[in-house]
Amino acid sequence: MATPLTADRFVAALRAEGVTVVEHDGWRTHNRNHVGTFGPVVGVMIHHTVSAGTANTVEMCFNGYEGLPGPLCHGVIAKDGVVHLVANGRANHAGGGDPSVLQAVITETYGEQPPAPRVHQGSAGAVDGNSRFYGFECVNLGDGADPWPAEQLLAIERVAAALCRAHGWGARSVIGHKEWSDWKDDPRGFAMPTMRGRVQTRLDKGPAKPAKPTPTPPKQPTAEPFPGASFFHKGQSSAVITAMGRRLVAEGCSAYTSGPGPRWTEADRLSYAKWQRKLGFRGSDADGIPGPSSWAALHVPKTTR
Template identity: 80%
Template sequence: MATPLSADRLLAALRAEGVKVVEHDGWRTHNRNQAGPWGPVSGVMIHHTVSSGTASSVELCFDGYAGLPGPLCHGVIAKDGSVHLVGNGRANHAGGGDPSVLQAVITETYGDRPPTPRAHQGSAGAVDGNTRFYGFECVNLGDGNDPWPAAQLDAVERVSAALCRAHGWGAKSVIGHLEWSDWKSDPRGFGMPGMRDRVQKRLGAAPSKTPSGATSPARPSTPRYQPFPGTSFFRKNPSSPIVTAMGRRLMAEGCSAYTVGPSPRWGEADRRSYAKWQRKLGFHGSDADGWPGPASWNALKVPYCG
């Protein structure tokens, strides 16, 4: 869970990932915050608009319709790969969903797919997704026949990666609406497991500002990072080069509580340093207790120790 990005930070994160952003007039203050809380945020939700045409789809998502006022998302992803920002704050896009799915997204502990949702807007026990998810509507009829151009799918990947990178999440924080509510079928026409694979691959590399299909100078090979060893690893007070490498990264991020520098043995100074890192990422309370979790660990990018 994390504090939502400000308008400036959201825009910067998208542009840093190479997203072609179009700012709709008024998007920075357009929200439904009067209807309920916005945040803490836990992930990104992808939808399809059941409409055609960029201009009309953007207008629909900005204004909403009778019974469901806009914004209906935070951004509209057009078929040409451009992303039109229409809201900043709470948006009417997710509705009620399954609490087990929310927990799986927060912990990023599921396999190819989150648990099958068994809740929807208005059902007993449903949780408010408008509080917890960024939402992006993709221009598509949702009939299974309307194509998904490569540029549009590339934009879905980049938008998702941008927000995951900004919050220190992994790709399992990105879900489709159909994975949230048992009433929904969007996005239809591509699979979310495959999209999460694309997002995770992108998160393993430095941000690329070159849209799909364009050429760019050759880059050095992607550095290898230490996989998350699990919270239980640290609770056993290990002595490991992983702990030293982690401590060095925490110091580099300005999150040191060390007096003499990190050592292989996990200790209280490591936990306090890691808590500073979690707070830097926007975690609060028990989510910033200093015990590493997968999202904050992936964001730290600890060099591979062999």
């Protein structure tokens, strides 16, 4: 267990490992420390976002969404391998998890994988992971088909190794969200034991050369930003709704008999509910009214309203 790194040491550790870093405005003081402690820390947790597009995802992870306030992680790892820092301190990323996993990570005594988790957020015996782990969200739809580019996997390896090196941990201090909570399946698309092997190999070789200077901010996003749930109501007419409908049709989630068109209709709601269910939402979370997470994953092209 260790004291969390200061913002300056955090950035320095990442860059010393060869990570290309973008510092989001305000990240150094952005946290959830008012609701609980951050630290002592024991490891690094890797997630996937169930979203597409860097700018939209960074915004979501910085601000959070209805029912889960931000920050949602410490850094967002984009598909191009750039790491966008959004928090310093406690973040809403891990939730409740298995105490046997926590102990296995602290002692680093497990084999290929930590013990299978048997608890989750809100269940009896769950322990607070938000106070114990650094969290990194990786841009990926999480459907098992969305690719993980080599640059992104290398960035995950470097980020994990940087924090392990800074705290004197081994690679067994790096786990996936699915290894912490029996409710979770992320990250999906690559194997955590393989990633831990990569991290340990890097730790054994020593730190990489520093990365090049921080790049300029990302270009203006090409996706339509989430307009808010209240935007979608009877009588609303907008090119955004047409663009949304066309994306739903392309994703095989159409309930349209004609169109889609600019006016919000029941067919739009039913189509969007199909999209929410495709992403894994159920019950009231699949009511057909767009939310920030499902909207980001749909990647609606930017329009002129």
